[in-house]
Amino acid sequence: MVVAGGNELSSIDIVAFPNSGRIEQQTMNGAGIVNVDMGSELMFSGIASNPGGVKTFSVEVSQNGSSLYSAKTENIPNASNKVNNPTRILGTNGSGGAGSQPMTVTNLSAPVEVSTTAAGFGTNTNSFKVTYVPVDPNQRGKDQQIKVTLHRQITSNLYTAEFPETPFSGKITGISNPGSAELIFLKKGQSPANCNAINNPAALVILAVGSQVFPADIDALFGPSHTLPVTFMACTNPAAGSSPLTVDVLVTFHVN
Numbered sequence: 166m167v168v169a170g171g172n173e174l175s176s177i178d179i180v181a182f183p184n185s186g187r188i189e190q191q192t193m194n195g196a197g198i199v200n201v202d203m204g205s206e207l208m209f210s211g212i213a214s215n216p217g218g219v220k221t222f223s224v225e226v227s228q229n230g231s232s233l234y235s236a237k238t239e240n241i242p243n244a245s246n247k248v249n250n251p252t253r254i255l256g257t258n259g260s261g262g263a264g265s266q267p268m269t270v271t272n273l274s275a276p277v278e279v280s281t282t283a284a285g286f287g288t289n290t291n292s293f294k295v296t297y298v299p300v301d302p303n304q305r306g307k308d309q310q311i312k313v314t315l316h317r318q319i320t321s322n323l324y325t326a327e328f329p330e331t332p333f334s335g336k337i338t339g340i341s342n343p344g345s346a347e348l349i350f351l352k353k354g355q356s357p358a359n360c361n362a363i364n365n366p367a368a369l370v371i372l373a374v375g376s377q378v379f380p381a382d383i384d385a386l387f388g389p390s391h392t393l394p395v396t397f398m399a400c401t402n403p404a405a406g407s408s409p410l411t412v413d414v415l416v417t418f419h420v421n
Contacts, residue, residue, distance in 0.1 A: 166247040171217030172287030182208045189421050196293040200334040200421050203299040209268040213283035214251035222252045222283045226268050234268040235261050273299045298333045310417045322408040323357045326397045336391040339417030341377035348372045351398040352385045360400035
């Protein structure tokens with residue numbers, strides 16, 4: 166037991182135990198996306214801890230916008246102002262509280278979201294969400310390629326696209342330009358205003374027709390981890406004249 170008090174941020178571990186199928190990562194201590202074999206069965210639980218004790222802890226499991234399970238527990242200090250630490254949620258009681266009924270999702274065919282919050286006895290609260298995404302087990306651990314269409318923004322020559330449309334855990338490994346026009350990609354953190362600064366290599370990566378980006382350029386575009394999902398921001402050369410409504414790129418990606 167610990168003395169209740171202080172203002173430390175609570176730590177949280179969300180555990181997804183696979184009763185069947187493979188999971189990319191069983192324990193998550195922050196927000197993220199986790200790949201799971203299509204058709205898997207997962208059982209969810211959580212643990213929260215704090216040097217000054219956890220006052221309240223909750224876990225909610227939802228799918229397709231509907232809550233499947235909800236469990237919340239509260240610690241009340243004893244006469245010595247002490248509480249148990251850590252605090253665990255192993256299941257639900259069926260009416261919003263923690264209990265012994267397992268929080269299990271069977272035949273996973275659509276993403277499952279697990280939202281959690283832990284508050285200490287001070288003012289700090291830790292909250293995050295983990296999304297568990299079913300993927301074809303035959304695609305995991307492999308590189309694949311797909312065409313991604315970027316759409317031009319109104320009144321500009323800036324093109325954008327989100328990839329993938331349905332998030333999963335993976336990373337970008339390559340980009341090539343199969344079109345008929347040179348593309349100018351904005352590096353991570355750069356403003357769309359730099360679309361016109363085609364002579365500024367610190368802001369841009371230029372992708373000629375029929376060419377592909379180098380690994381260092383992928384680092385510059387999306388950060389060193391290349392983690393999905395990503396936002397593509399590209400421009401056409403202003404000197405090329407009128408801009409089409411869409412441009413296509415070939416994206417190579419790895420599924421975790």
